Amino acid sequence: MHIQLVLALLSIATFGVASAQEGQPCLSSCGNVTITFPFGSGEGCYHSPDFLVTCNQSSGEPVPYFGESTIVIxxxxxxxxxxxxxxxxxRDCYNSSGRVRRNGSSLGLRDFRISAKNKFVAIGCDTQAxxxxxxxINRSFYGTGCISRCGRDSLITNGSCSGVGCCDVAVPQEMRSFEIELSSxxxxxxxxxxxxCSYGFFVEEGKFNFSTxxxxDFESIQKMPMLLDWAxxxxxxxxxxEDMxxxxxxxxxxxDxxxxxxxxRCRCHEGYEGNPYVANNCTNINECERGTHDCEHECVDTQGSYECYCPKGYSGDGHKQGTGCIEDQSYPIKIVVVDIFS
Structure with missing residues (x-):
């Protein structure tokens, strides 16, 4: 059966950080996921419906879903x-009689993109993925894949997706949809x-390491973590x-x-941290207290930065990567005595 996940998020704009409707407080988290603006749990909590997080608590354990889809965040x-x-x-599975099970995977996004930090991975010894x-923006067509073939006696290396038992392909920039097809x-x-079985999936780079x-055991794995970009x-x-x-x-x-x-996209000014999408949420970082400064002697915190000072008797910019603090040179005073009686 072909499984198709389609996310069609509406693009109706609602601006600013509105208060939740009466009796419907904004959720700060759902399960183990922290919900931060511009995302929100309902109208009045998010920037626009594109950023809706549906917190489903029907199973007892809260599960955050992307919009109104079945995609888990x-x-x-x-x-x-x-x-x-x-x-x-x-996946594409077989026994001695032939194919016994097959399902594809697809995803369609309206305003989000599939991050280029993902990789497309295929597992199998008789696999065309x-x-x-x-x-x-123009939604131009794109297609690619990889082949992985091997036998019982092949030299299959753990951790290697070189085409022997496992292969991978880079993900192009700005992908808004995909459809995976596997064949033997x-x-x-x-x-x-x-x-x-053969398997094919998108996964965040660094979140999958191939093993024989x-x-x-991959038969028990139904989903893999994948990154989506947004703006x-x-x-x-x-x-x-133009519209402040x-x-x-x-x-x-x-x-940014x-x-x-x-x-x-928004980002905090250098020397500040917080949620850049919420007004006045980016607050000053105290580099002196955190020890992230490069002062050689004394550090004094300032808004968005810090200043270095040298102790008395020393001069310089006070920075370890600069001139540092150099001891002042004392010059001897030469006293000339004149004999006025000679």
Whole structure:
């Protein structure tokens, strides 16, 4: 059965940090996930419906879902503008009689993107894995994949996705959708005993390490962690700042000049930390107390920065990576005595 996860988030804009409706307080967390603005648990809690987090408590243990979909959120970050979700693993399984089970995996996003920090991974010894999708504002078509083949006596190396038992492919920038398809060259003939299935999935880089035990134990893995990128709206910084009432980067927060994708992102000014999407939430970092300064002697905290001072009798900029503190040189005073009676 082909499993298709489609996330069609509405783009109706509601601006600012509104209060929750009466009797519906905004949730600060759901399960182990902290919910931070622009995300929210309901109308009046989020920036726009794109950032809705549905906290389902029907099973007793609260589970955060992405919008109104069945996609589980496992983590989120406002400083990196990322959301970690659990994406379905595609599989293609066989026994001695042939194929016994097959499912694909697909995802469609409206205003979020599949992060290039992910990799597409395929596991199997008789595996052709392919994914296609749309990318960019124009949603141009894209498709690629990899092949992994091996036999019982092949030299399969743990930790290596070189094409022998495991292969991987980089994810392009600005992907908004994907569809995974798996196929076999020989129906896993002569390898079903140790490798009955092929698997394909997107996963955050560093969150998967191939092992030969995956040929068998990966059958119990239904989902893998994958990163999604996000930004506010579709307007760039220059255009978004024309409407300061709706613009979110305020106080000690600024529009991120390093971001070049659709929409805009906020970041705290250097020397500040907090949630840059909430007005006045970026607060001063005390580098002196944290020990993150490079002062050689005395550190004095300032708003957004710090200053270094040298002790009495020393001069310099006081920085370890600068001139430091150098002891002042004392010059001898030469006294000349003149004999006025000679």
């Amino acid at each position: 496992s983590n989120m970050s406002t400083s990196k503008s990322e959301v970690e979700v659990l994406a379905v693993v595609a 392919y994914f296609s999708g749309r990318r960019g 060259y020989n129906n896993h003939v002569n390898i079903t005993e140790f490798n009955p 035990t995956n040929f068998r 506010i709206g579709n307007s760039t910084c220059d255009i978004a700042t 009432d709706s613009f979110l980067c305020k106080g000690n927060s600024e529009c 000049p390093d971001y070049s994708g659709p929409g805009y």
